[in-house]
Amino acid sequence: MIGFLIRRILQALLVTFFVTVFTLSLVHLFPGGPVRAMLGPRATPAAVAYFNKQYGFNAPFYVQYAKWIWQLLHGNLGYSIKLNQTVASELSTHLPNTLVLVTLGTIVSLLFGIPLGVYQAVRRYTAGDYVLTGISFLGYATPTFFFALLLIDWFCVDVHFFPVEPSGNTFGALLSEPRALVLPVIAYAFLLYALWSRYMRSSVMDNLVQDYVRTARAKGASERRVLWVHIFRNSLISIVTLLGLELPLLVAGAIFIEVVFNWPGMGYAFYQAAENVDYATLLGFTLVATVATILGNLLADVGYAVLDPRVRYS
Amino acid sequence: MAMITPPPEGPPAGVAQADADGAGVLTASEATKLGLAPAQKPRGLLARGWDVFAENKLALVSLGVVIFIVLFCFVGPLIYHTNQINTNLSDYLCTPSASHLLGCDELGYDELGRLMVGGQVSLEVGLAAALVSVFVGTLYGAISGFIGGTVDAFLMRIVDAGLSIPYIMVIIILSVVFHPNVFVMIFVIASFYWLGVARLVRGETLTLRTREYVQAVKVIGGKRIRAVVRHVVPNAIGTIIVQATFAVADSILTLAGLGFLALGVQPPSTDWGSMLSGGLTFLQGGNYWWLIYPPGIAIIVTCIAFNFIGDALRDAFETRLQRR
Numbered sequence: 001m002i003g004f005l006i007r008r009i010l011q012a013l014l015v016t017f018f019v020t021v022f023t024l025s026l027v028h029l030f031p032g033g034p035v036r037a038m039l040g041p042r043a044t045p046a047a048v049a050y051f052n053k054q055y056g057f058n059a060p061f062y063v064q065y066a067k068w069i070w071q072l073l074h075g076n077l078g079y080s081i082k083l084n085q086t087v088a089s090e091l092s093t094h095l096p097n098t099l100v101l102v103t104l105g106t107i108v109s110l111l112f113g114i115p116l117g118v119y120q121a122v123r124r125y126t127a128g129d130y131v132l133t134g135i136s137f138l139g140y141a142t143p144t145f146f147f148a149l150l151l152i153d154w155f156c157v158d159v160h161f162f163p164v165e166p167s168g169n170t171f172g173a174l175l176s177e178p179r180a181l182v183l184p185v186i187a188y189a190f191l192l193y194a195l196w197s198r199y200m201r202s203s204v205m206d207n208l209v210q211d212y213v214r215t216a217r218a219k220g221a222s223e224r225r226v227l228w229v230h231i232f233r234n235s236l237i238s239i240v241t242l243l244g245l246e247l248p249l250l251v252a253g254a255i256f257i258e259v260v261f262n263w264p265g266m267g268y269a270f271y272q273a274a275e276n277v278d279y280a281t282l283l284g285f286t287l288v289a290t291v292a293t294i295l296g297n298l299l300a301d302v303g304y305a306v307l308d309p310r311v312r313y314s
Numbered sequence: 315m316a317m318i319t320p321p322p323e324g325p326p327a328g329v330a331q332a333d334a335d336g337a338g339v340l341t342a343s344e345a346t347k348l349g350l351a352p353a354q355k356p357r358g359l360l361a362r363g364w365d366v367f368a369e370n371k372l373a374l375v376s377l378g379v380v381i382f383i384v385l386f387c388f389v390g391p392l393i394y395h396t397n398q399i400n401t402n403l404s405d406y407l408c409t410p411s412a413s414h415l416l417g418c419d420e421l422g423y424d425e426l427g428r429l430m431v432g433g434q435v436s437l438e439v440g441l442a443a444a445l446v447s448v449f450v451g452t453l454y455g456a457i458s459g460f461i462g463g464t465v466d467a468f469l470m471r472i473v474d475a476g477l478s479i480p481y482i483m484v485i486i487i488l489s490v491v492f493h494p495n496v497f498v499m500i501f502v503i504a505s506f507y508w509l510g511v512a513r514l515v516r517g518e519t520l521t522l523r524t525r526e527y528v529q530a531v532k533v534i535g536g537k538r539i540r541a542v543v544r545h546v547v548p549n550a551i552g553t554i555i556v557q558a559t560f561a562v563a564d565s566i567l568t569l570a571g572l573g574f575l576a577l578g579v580q581p582p583s584t585d586w587g588s589m590l591s592g593g594l595t596f597l598q599g600g601n602y603w604w605l606i607y608p609p610g611i612a613i614i615v616t617c618i619a620f621n622f623i624g625d626a627l628r629d630a631f632e633t634r635l636q637r638r
Contacts, residue, residue, distance in 0.1 A: 014471045016475075018475035019475045019478060029491045137618050137621055138614065138618070140563075141616075141618040143567060143570045144571070145591065146594070152597075157598050248477070251482065252481065252482035255482055256571060275490075282487055285483070286484065290479045290480065293479070293480065297474075
């Protein structure tokens with residue numbers, strides 16, 4: 001187990017190395033380089049050269065990389081010249097807001113997706129299963145922004161039931177206005193619901209034909225006990241893993257939902273940074289989301305190994 | 315559906331007639347009719363897959379839908395002529411009528427014609443991104459899995475790295491960096507989608523490379539690349555095709571999302587996503603349904619159709635493993 005952990009952590013570190021190299025090289029993709037992107041097309045060559053020197057962009061890539069990593073290790077995510085503040089302070093205002101949306105949305109989607117997925121597996125190929133399958137496929141195929149905007153049209157314009165966007169932009173203001181949370185959370189949950197329910201359905205169906213289920217039945221366990229104690233617990237393990245692996249999807253969903261609802265989170269800030277070509281923010285946010293994903297994958301793998309004794313550590 | 319039709323109960327009429335003709339010896343076609351000879355030469359993986367696929371009515375309907383949409387987008391403009399290059403402000407938001415069957419948008423473009431032109435872009439990007447990513451991912455995954463060892467570990471960490479970066483963030487950055495057109499969009503979307511394919515094909519390769527027929531290539535002195543291209547990849551084709559189908563739907567959706575963020579293809583070119591997000595700005599301004607629901611439904615129907623096809627294909631290739 002210890003060997004598995006060490007090897008898995010070393011792998012994660014190697015992945016982090018690749019990711020940081022890739023992310024830093026993205027900056028150099030900007031037409032004319034990062035400084036040109038910052039100063040605009042009418043900056044004089046002298047000004048560009050001066051800024052290049054000041055920010056160290058004229059140094060070789062590996063020097064820039066080493067400096068950047070050194071700064072990152074000291075907690076310095078960069079400085080956004082467009083916003084005149086550090087990326088870290090931007091992050092500290094936006095991250096909690098995104099976490100509210102992502103956490104609530106994920107919980108709601110799991111609360112619907114897991115039981116309905118189990119229901120579909122048990123009552124497979126019935127009318128109820130087909131209807132729910134249809135809903136899941138609709139969830140897969142509907143562009144997030146389309147569904148979110150339709151929700152706004154139905155519940156904010158036609159019926160003045162929910163506010164279109166949160167009125168405050170701080171963490172406290174968001175939590176004190178629960179009505180503004182409802183639509184973003186529903187839109188976000190619908191996006192994820194399809195994933196969990198489809199996965200749970202096939203996972204339970206796979207488990208239903210396993211030997212241990214037959215053994216449990218042979219021992220006289222009631223159908224209810226077989227389903228909820230034996231099968232459900234085993235299927236839940238794979239959902240835990242999926243949760244760790246699907247973090248990039250959670251981030252992607254958050255960006256669209258936040259843009260539609262003017263939600264003051266990381267996704268909205270990231271989109272604005274893209275429009276302003278604010279490379280420091282783009283870089284910092286991408287890095288934070290990526291490292292979170294790597295950690296999520298690591299936790300999912302380790303969690304899976306702990307929860308499922310069949311997984312070998314060799 | 316059975317592969318070989320069961321022999322009929324009694325001798326069919328044709329045989330009696332053949333005997334009456336005094337031939338006495340069965341010809342090959344008559345033997346086939348009787349079920350004495352194999353109906354045809356042993357059937358390949360794809361043919362057997364198709365049999366299972368064809369049993370799935372939903373998948374057949376979906377295939378029909380996809381064919382209809384492709385014809386609508388690519389053949390439609392030859393029948394329904396519209397001007398999709400010059401704006402015409404006298405037709406600003408005109409309602410559906412005999413001259414404009416689905417009305418016009420805010421620049422006076424005929425909406426039905428625009429749906430065809432935009433659909434071309436959406437389908438082209440979806441199909442091309444799927445093809446590119448499946449091609450690259452298959453080769454990468456098959457080679458990585460076949461070589462194995464340290465090289466495999468190294469190559470797979472690169473894939474892990476790519477998969478841990480939230481793809482939408484990099485896609486947004488890339489579409490800011492490059493002036494977005496159809497080719498850039500294909501490149502941008504494919505540059506992320508191949509990762510998942512590579513990982514799946516690599517897993518498949520790991521099980522395939524220990525099989526006897528792949529080992530045999532080595533024994534008779536075949537090159538390793540031959541073993542990969544001629545033996546490993548064809549046997550992983552089920553996984554690959556299923557992935558390609560889902561990739562089309564995902565790419566169309568990603569392109570639509572970029573269109574909403576105004577990072578998709580630029581005017582006068584358009585795609586369903588850009589049309590939809592343009593139409594959605596009129597959501598509250600009045601009843602401009604023809605700007606919203608046609609592109610929205612086009613996206614949803616196309617993606618659902620591809621997802622159904624992918625699901626059926628997965629069944630087709632998995633049933634092969636279980637029953638045939």
